[in-house]
Amino acid sequence: MTTETQNPIEPCLAAHEKFADTADGPGWLSDLRRTGITHFTELGFPTLKQEEWIFTNVRPIQEHSFLPATKPTSSIPAVDDLFFSELSGSRLVFVDGHLSHALSKFADVPEGAIVTNLASALETHPELVEKHLARYAKTDESGYSALNTAFIQDGAFIYLPKGKVIDEPIQLLYVSTDGDSNTATLRNLVVAEPTSSCKVIESYQSAGEHAFFTNAVTEIRVDESANVEHCKFQDQNEESFHIATIQAQLAKACNFTSHSISTGSRIARNNINLVMNGEGIECTLNGLYIVGGKQVVDHHTLADHAMPHCNSHEHYHGVLGDRSRGVFNGKIFVREDAQKTDAKQSSRAIVLTDGATVNAKPQLEIFADDVKCTHGATVGQLNSEAVFYCRSRGIDEASARRLLTHAFAGEIIERISIEPVRERLEELLWDRLEELIEQ
Amino acid sequence: MSNKLIEIKDLSASIDGKQILKGINLTVNEGEVHAIMGPNGSGKSTLGYVLSGRDGYDVDGGSVSYAGNDLIDMAPEERAREGLFLAFQYPVEIPGVNNTYFLRAAFNELRKHRGEEEMDAVDFLGVVKEKMKLLELPDGMMKRSVNEGFSGGEKKRNEIFQMAVLDPKLSVLDETDSGLDIDALKIVANGVNALRKPDNASIVITHYQRLLDYIVPDFVHVLSDGRIIKSGGKELALELEEKGYDWITNGEAVAA
Numbered sequence: 243m244t245t246e247t248q249n250p251i252e253p254c255l256a257a258h259e260k261f262a263d264t265a266d267g268p269g270w271l272s273d274l275r276r277t278g279i280t281h282f283t284e285l286g287f288p289t290l291k292q293e294e295w296i297f298t299n300v301r302p303i304q305e306h307s308f309l310p311a312t313k314p315t316s317s318i319p320a321v322d323d324l325f326f327s328e329l330s331g332s333r334l335v336f337v338d339g340h341l342s343h344a345l346s347k348f349a350d351v352p353e354g355a356i357v358t359n360l361a362s363a364l365e366t367h368p369e370l371v372e373k374h375l376a377r378y379a380k381t382d383e384s385g386y387s388a389l390n391t392a393f394i395q396d397g398a399f400i401y402l403p404k405g406k407v408i409d410e411p412i413q414l415l416y417v418s419t420d421g422d423s424n425t426a427t428l429r430n431l432v433v434a435e436p437t438s439s440c441k442v443i444e445s446y447q448s449a450g451e452h453a454f455f456t457n458a459v460t461e462i463r464v465d466e467s468a469n470v471e472h473c474k475f476q477d478q479n480e481e482s483f484h485i486a487t488i489q490a491q492l493a494k495a496c497n498f499t500s501h502s503i504s505t506g507s508r509i510a511r512n513n514i515n516l517v518m519n520g521e522g523i524e525c526t527l528n529g530l531y532i533v534g535g536k537q538v539v540d541h542h543t544l545a546d547h548a549m550p551h552c553n554s555h556e557h558y559h560g561v562l563g564d565r566s567r568g569v570f571n572g573k574i575f576v577r578e579d580a581q582k583t584d585a586k587q588s589s590r591a592i593v594l595t596d597g598a599t600v601n602a603k604p605q606l607e608i609f610a611d612d613v614k615c616t617h618g619a620t621v622g623q624l625n626s627e628a629v630f631y632c633r634s635r636g637i638d639e640a641s642a643r644r645l646l647t648h649a650f651a652g653e654i655i656e657r658i659s660i661e662p663v664r665e666r667l668e669e670l671l672w673d674r675l676e677e678l679i680e681q
Numbered sequence: 682m683s684n685k686l687i688e689i690k691d692l693s694a695s696i697d698g699k700q701i702l703k704g705i706n707l708t709v710n711e712g713e714v715h716a717i718m719g720p721n722g723s724g725k726s727t728l729g730y731v732l733s734g735r736d737g738y739d740v741d742g743g744s745v746s747y748a749g750n751d752l753i754d755m756a757p758e759e760r761a762r763e764g765l766f767l768a769f770q771y772p773v774e775i776p777g778v779n780n781t782y783f784l785r786a787a788f789n790e791l792r793k794h795r796g797e798e799e800m801d802a803v804d805f806l807g808v809v810k811e812k813m814k815l816l817e818l819p820d821g822m823m824k825r826s827v828n829e830g831f832s833g834g835e836k837k838r839n840e841i842f843q844m845a846v847l848d849p850k851l852s853v854l855d856e857t858d859s860g861l862d863i864d865a866l867k868i869v870a871n872g873v874n875a876l877r878k879p880d881n882a883s884i885v886i887t888h889y890q891r892l893l894d895y896i897v898p899d900f901v902h903v904l905s906d907g908r909i910i911k912s913g914g915k916e917l918a919l920e921l922e923e924k925g926y927d928w929i930t931n932g933e934a935v936a937a
């Protein structure tokens with residue numbers, strides 16, 4: 243039993259001490275982990291007093307004793323239904339935070355390209371990992387990113403040399419079980435060198451029913467004229483907690499698309515940060531959350547325009563039932579040099595019940611004068627004119643509401659370029675929406 | 682030929698406690714076309730909305746009997762299923778709902794109501810194709826979301842296209858001509874005429890005599906301040922075009 247006075251970070255510090263003694267990896271990695279734990283000691287867990295966390299209370303996470311599992315689990319969950327099965331590319335399955343060789347499948351990749359897990363890459367390509375790991379995401383963004391760094395062990399590692407293209411989307415499936423461990427620390431790294439291209443799907447799922455904590459950081463580096471589409475689907479059970487950061491470091495004339503679909507967890511926090519370090523970058527951020535019960539889903543996005551002539555277009559939709567809560571905080575920085583920036587942000591949410599709420603906060607900080615920035619946030623019920631329009635054509639009210647709610651979610655889904663993912667999500671989300679509408 | 686399709690008696694209605702319709706009397710028989718003209722704000726669209734059952738419009742008095750039913754008691758979707766169709770003055774955009782899908786959903790609701798089997802997507806496409814030709818609709822429009830990003834004229838054309846597919850008994854066309862160019866106006870009017878049958882009828886709301894050159898009405902009514910203050914044949918529209926509304930509204934003031 244934890245006592246009132248114990249600092250909630252203590253168990254993590256103790257666990258780290260044990261972990262640091264036994265963890266594999268080169269010296270620089272040990273240093274990195276140490277930096278992580280130092281930051282964590284200073285930062286602790288976020289509180290409602292911190293600006294970035296005022297809408298999301300993480301206390302319920304601390305009420306559990308979630309400790310990073312440092313050893314792979316022996317359990318082999320059934321995962322066949324969790325894939326986007328029509329995709330024939332590589333599938334990496336991480337069970338409770340560690341790669342399961344038994345469940346994973348590696349497809350052929352172009353010469354020089356690497357699709358593997360971090361733990362293996364540390365052995366086979368240590369220099370490459372060292373060059374990129376923890377270079378883009380801040381270790382001290384929050385206590386959670388610090389903790390993630392402190393316990394770096396496994397995750398996905400994807401590397402594309404100049405000009406290489408992997409057509410078939412790479413599936414990364416993160417499954418949590420009711421096994422020996424209740425926590426997964428995941429550290430993913432995607433490096434796309436100039437003019438290369440790939441599509442990556444991160445899918446977070448539960449094979450168990452118990453509370454589980456996922457702490458994930460994905461660093462994505464997209465070099466000049468490279469193209470990366472990243473699709474994240476978070477559908478863990480409603481007892482679980484999910485804190486994740488996607489950090490994209492973008493170079494000149496590259497193309498980056500992020501989709502964040504969040505339907506799971508009791509508390510899910512998704513940070514998506516884009517740093518535009520070159521001219522002519524195109525990025526798109528799409529998001530969709532569908533929640534009910536007492537779920538909380540929080541998206542914090544940051545589009546940091548440091549250079550001229552970049553576009554960032556952001557579209558987030560939320561559908562909330564029951565007593566769920568949504569948070570959308572969209573920050574756009576346009577730095578002094580970033581003339582001709584075109585930044586669009588729109589966040590719309592539909593609340594199906596009186597008990598559901600949304601906190602939406604656009605945050606624009608613009609220091610350049612020749613820019614186009616628009617933002618809009620709406621929270622409300624379904625458009626009553628549209629409901630009437632449907633009814634005036636013979637569609638009853640309940641069906642009209644259903645049709646419009648599905649369409650609202652569909653507007654985001656249809657932006658995903660990977661057809662099997664789109665179709666599967668449409669099906670899954672249809673069911674999910676039905677549950678919410680019926681409540 | 683004089684089967685009553687709709688009989689509106691002394692209908693008054695209000696929005697947010699403000700009375701807009703102040704005692705409308707109008708009977709439309711099967712096979713007839715009635716034009717309703719009148720100044721801005723006189724209540725023409727309100728009449729259309731009240732007939733189609735929009736929320737927020739309170740019927741304070743009078744009655745409307747439609748095809749033997751008490752219309753006011755019916756939900757909007759029931760009215761539609763019974764063959765009432767409103768072509769909106771401002772058609773609503775529904776992002777994310779495919780135009781064909783939407784129309785098929787509506788079409789099948791009507792069929793179900795008549796005890797007919799629902800039509801599958803393939804057969805429905807056949808129906809759609811034929812009506813698209815009638816209204817010279819570009820293919821692309823059916824693949825887009827309902828009215829989303831349609832030009833003003835395209836939206837109007839889409840309304841009449843829906844009407845063609847749903848084949849209503851009574852259509853209320855609310856300023857379908859506004860926003861249409863001359864060619865589109867002819868196409869739409871031809872479409873409406875082609876759909877005329879001995880057992881259906883239309884109420885055509887318009888500001889312009891021009892439309893009535895193409896869709897020739899049996900009766901023209903002038904609505905002013907929530908009342909029909911004058912009715913006549915198609916010549917009345919010409920007279921209004923020439924003289925404006927003042928001569929009647931003033932006349933009425935004197936008569937009152």
Ligand SMILES: Nc1ncnc2c1ncn2[C@@H]1O[C@H](COP(=O)(O)OP(=O)(O)OP(=O)(O)O)[C@@H](O)[C@H]1O
Pocket residue numbers: 696697699701719720721722723724725726727728770
């Ligand atoms: N929601 C509302 N609240 C209050 N008044 C309203 C509302 N909707 C309409 N009205 C008023 O009702 C009156 C009739 O409006 P209506 O739209 O029926 O006019 P109309 O004859 O169709 O005009 P137009 O020729 O401009 O289309 C107007 O004075 C209008 O301002």
Ligand SMILES: [Mg+2]
Pocket residue numbers: 725726727770855856
């Ligand atoms: Mg009007």
